[in-house]
Amino acid sequence: MGSLSDIGLAAGINILSALGFLLAFAILRLQPINDRVYFPKWYLKGIRNSPRHSGNVVSKFVNLDFRTYIRFLNWMPTALKMPEPELIDHAGLDSAVYIRIYLLGRLKIFVPLTVLGFCVLVPVNWTSKTLENAQEVTFSEIDKLSISNIGQDTQRFWAHVVMAYVFAFWTYFVLYKEYKLIASMRLHFLASEKRRPDQFTVLVRNVPPDPDESVSEHVEHFFSVNHQDHYLTHQVVYNANKLASIVEKKKGLQNWLVYYENKHTRNPARRPTMKTGFWGLWGKTLDAIDYHTAEIEKLSKEEDAERERVISNPKSIMPAAFVSFKSRWGAAVCAQTQQSSNPTLWLTEWAPEPRDVYWSNLAIPYVELTIRRSLMAVALFFLTFFFIIPIAFVQSLANLEGIEKVVPFLRPVIEVQVVKSLIQGFLPGIALKVFLILLPTILMTMSKIEGFTALSALERRSASKYYLFLFVNVFLGSLITGTAFEQLNSFLHESANKIPEIVGRSIPMKATFFISYIMVDGWAGIAAEIIRLKPLVIFHLKNTFLVKTEQDREQAMDPGCLEFASSEPRIQLYFLLGLVYAVVTPILLPFIIVFFSFSFLVFRHQIINVYNQQYESGASFWPDVHGRLIVAMIVSQLLLMGLMSTQRAPQSTLLLGLPVITICFHSFCKGRFEPAFVKLPLQDAMVKDTLERATEPNLNLRDYLKYAYIHPVFHSDDIEHPLAIEEEERNPLVATKRNRSTPGDSKYASETSSDINF
């Protein structure tokens, strides 16, 4: 590959496959039976009802209205129609801002860059004759359009230097505007959102042990003294990890019970049986329904005992608490200040949304945190640079001879020539593929070990890790062939100013490779996203075997969510490619624009119709996104400098200013906007407090916050809680009738004040 027609052909193939996916999607989504897979968001919102309720039997499952098939692309304009404020209202700020990343990439950065690049750089490159004159070098049209074609004609490099500066300043401008807009969107969102428990609540960690008081009493006393005018109430955190696992296990068994009961209903003649051994493969044969009922009963008892133990045993109370204040102002003050003279005790931070809390990490002491983070930094280093070693080891084990040795009875099958070559062709790739599929999970686990307490923080942290991995192994790994470890080694042995040259030199040569990468991974990959193959299959399986009532069907839906941790770093890779090639090989830019436009369309459709976000962080990920864009800019500028100095262009030193300016720009933006994503300004808090006091003078905040931060296992079976709270809000003078008398409840409550319970 390499010539323009080759790339055109590849583009055609990829466009066709993308269209194939879209066609499949168009057909699948029109079938009523798939309605819950492709429109779960509307079901969750209670707006859409199953189309299967009406019509004849066949039309319950298959759409027979052929007119709808003709307009199979009509979801696209629909996806674009919803205006942004409505989108924020419908899907949350996180999703709306996430979508803006694509818009930023497409319209705001790369379209102007492409136009300028094609007007200025492409003619400059094309009219140079270096490659044509060099007879012995093979080159393609792509190369003719790139900076490689300039050669010794150094006067022409002026165009590239000027364009590098123009591109950089345009990007600064766009990034600044975008950061400003998103900061104000965030503040507006926070200011206009409804009353939420996290606005009044601060998470306190590392409560020091006290010989005379329980954690609850200690917290109560500390905050009534040090925030005497503002402290309202608090909730201690229970270590309910074991209870949660029991509940989880019970749920799994209940699913099986339902499955066997359904089986029995369909075939009442025969009671279903099962085997107790591993995966039901061996062991005693039992009556499945009886067995599961008994097991569930046993677990229920265990659960009750554990629940009792958690609530009554002081040791299961973790040295952390959610402390609530009378006003947003009081909470803002507490979250932003240092409480104790030992800065590792009484650590306060904004409480995450109740949905966003990652409960298991709430009680990690400070010293352990430092150790955990250091260890994970080292682990990340090794994972990034040496991940290939264990994979190579697995690959060396998983060769044909190895398989034949372990499972000798398969030998006749393996020895067949077709199977043999198939295995030999695929096996080496499989270990790597499995690793890459598992990678986001591994990174998320590492972030969990680091001890962050909010899901949103975990996702942000994993995204950083994943970006590092992609940068080293995909971007640098493609530019410099060889494993990451070999790169690291060669970098260590090269001088600092040689590294950009080495990497820079290979940039123009790899343009065609990255174009095809964009088409395969970007175009077709995004089109595959819209079909939702995995949720489709799982929904139909569950629907067939488990669903009995409409509520079961509701639960069988898996709307999924935007996976920030794995998808954002991928977008960043495209930004990086676009910025690096903008000056070098502008022909690459249109492919990136297609990717961004197409992704924008697909994900806008998905967040409107499918995804259901688990939490709402108010776009708190934007500083990370911005930071990685800055990294991409610096990398592109350094590499351009290296590339030009290998071509002996005297102008390359002029580019030295660009990274410096970029760093200044970054530090400016950081100081200007980042606080808006970390702290809540007191002025805004005060405005909301005053407004609320004026409109709802009789609000009973204490009741409102009473059950806000309970570990989910404690209210897993009574989901009416939030509703009850809603009700109270509407009618705040009616005394609450809820009496969740869990055994240990009164114990602590009576000890200090009637409000201290979970």
Place this chain on the structure above:
Amino acid sequence: MGSLSDIGLAAGINILSALGFLLAFAILRLQPINDRVYFPKWYLKGIRNSPRHSGNVVSKFVNLDFRTYIRFLNWMPTALKMPEPELIDHAGLDSAVYIRIYLLGRLKIFVPLTVLGFCVLVPVNWTSKTLENAQEVTFSEIDKLSISNIGQDTQRFWAHVVMAYVFAFWTYFVLYKEYKLIASMRLHFLASEKRRPDQFTVLVRNVPPDPDESVSEHVEHFFSVNHQDHYLTHQVVYNANKLASIVEKKKGLQNWLVYYENKHTRNPARRPTMKTGFWGLWGKTLDAIDYHTAEIEKLSKEEDAERERVISNPKSIMPAAFVSFKSRWGAAVCAQTQQSSNPTLWLTEWAPEPRDVYWSNLAIPYVELTIRRSLMAVALFFLTFFFIIPIAFVQSLANLEGIEKVVPFLRPVIEVQVVKSLIQGFLPGIALKVFLILLPTILMTMSKIEGFTALSALERRSASKYYLFLFVNVFLGSLITGTAFEQLNSFLHESANKIPEIVGRSIPMKATFFISYIMVDGWAGIAAEIIRLKPLVIFHLKNTFLVKTEQDREQAMDPGCLEFASSEPRIQLYFLLGLVYAVVTPILLPFIIVFFSFSFLVFRHQIINVYNQQYESGASFWPDVHGRLIVAMIVSQLLLMGLMSTQRAPQSTLLLGLPVITICFHSFCKGRFEPAFVKLPLQDAMVKDTLERATEPNLNLRDYLKYAYIHPVFHSDDIEHPLAIEEEERNPLVATKRNRSTPGDSKYASETSSDINF
């Protein structure tokens, strides 16, 4: 130089010169006439009175009691006697902690390191035969004691690796203990110190302009709304830089007037005359007393006009204010939180002590700050690496031919052979010497441009810059001969893992050089410090020509202060040398111990008897000191690794862990202790507030804070202010009688509330 006896000789010479200085000091300090030069602190405290009041005429000037001369070193035990709590009380925490740096270096780090080094490493090095066997290499005893003597006998490197780890862990332990101690000393100091205006006050910068309100009104409204329960009063900041310069100029003229009046009193027959031209060298001859009286009168009028203008013109009010709160808690909250949704407006930080405020920097807008800091970062880079270029240029101009061309009439003098060789010998050095003397001033100016608002912050910042300069130009510059620019160039062209090797290789060779450096710069330099030559001369000049009354003599005293910005980086250089050579050439350590012990003694004496600190920052420089020690550790560990890998020691990779551990240790200490130096914990603030409310329920805080933060030029002529405040404190119910009716005073006061004036 190089053999042990050579070093012994040099040590002897330096010890003798140090003793000479000490002897001179002993004699000078015993003369009553010098009493105010060597014991100014006691005069300022009002404890010591001039010994010249009693006795006969001669003994007023010369000490004739010969017994005191015999005990000429008896200041040393005296300096050590004062216990630390008393020292803190006497000289402030800053000074007491500064002294602890020497103690840390001497007793806690280097004494144990020396003992271990001499017990383990010296024997290991000495008994190796590498250098003796290599016949053609010249070597000295120093080299025989250093790591160079190990050669190919790689088994012996185990001792060095183990010792490197032992040294590192010992240093971690000591640093951790010290950081902990100093953090608690600071908190204790803050908790026990008397009521001070800065405890209640926050400096607010970047007050946004408001079309309808003056700055003062705007501040008043903003804080009464957003800190409604806590806001007390505020003082706006005037741009009085021009006024300050007029006051300064007037003071200078007044000094001259006194000088001429004294002259006239001594010789009443002749009125003194002067010339108006440059430096009094030419121009009209005038009666000096008349001229100066007239000039002073003119300036006084100008001063009044300017004072009027500053106070009445709204444009001279800067968008900054000192906002005071009703309690320390309120101030702590305001200082630590973000006020406005635009994080570049309403910037709040703890107000520095009134003495510590750097007034001219109070009104720099946020964007300008970013630009200023970026520019200064670039300037620092060039200053550090390219400072030699302008100096070389000056040197090339200032040769003999150049001088003869500019001042041809000096030719006969210059042509004398002795003068010629003298000039040729000294001239090249002079430009460099002048630069090095000016360097701390240049760095301080750069820090001022960066826009810090407290003198303590300026000093800390300048110290960082100076350390960078010393590190590159003294430490690296001595290890790798060549200018800093050449080093930079070679570093850029070398691979990352080669740099420690290049530097490391030359470490053992430079040991003797650094030993002599320590003796000349450290031993003799510190001994020279105690004589205070410059203040001695200036005091006697002033005493002869200016002093008329006892109060004048008081003002002629120049107690000076610890110059953190220039002396701390020098100590750090010794730490760096000590840590680098601890494993390589342990013989260097005793020299450093002598330096630290001697400095400890001298500076303890100075802070007890001489220095008068300008401000008290509560040891807020400690995180910087600790950070630079960490840098020194990492550098020493990397260089040891480089050195050992050039000797082909396979153990060098084992040292890779050390820098990683050091970084982890640093991040742990930073999180654990640094907040104590930046923020005031709310708990501590609350304790002090509660205590104060209990002991002084009737305190009128508003009056106490009224004049706390006025620009010094506004109360330069009425120094009774603080006294008046003291009085009020003792008798808070008496209404204040002060009526400083400056013209514009009532104007703003009446506009908003009676409390808003400066």
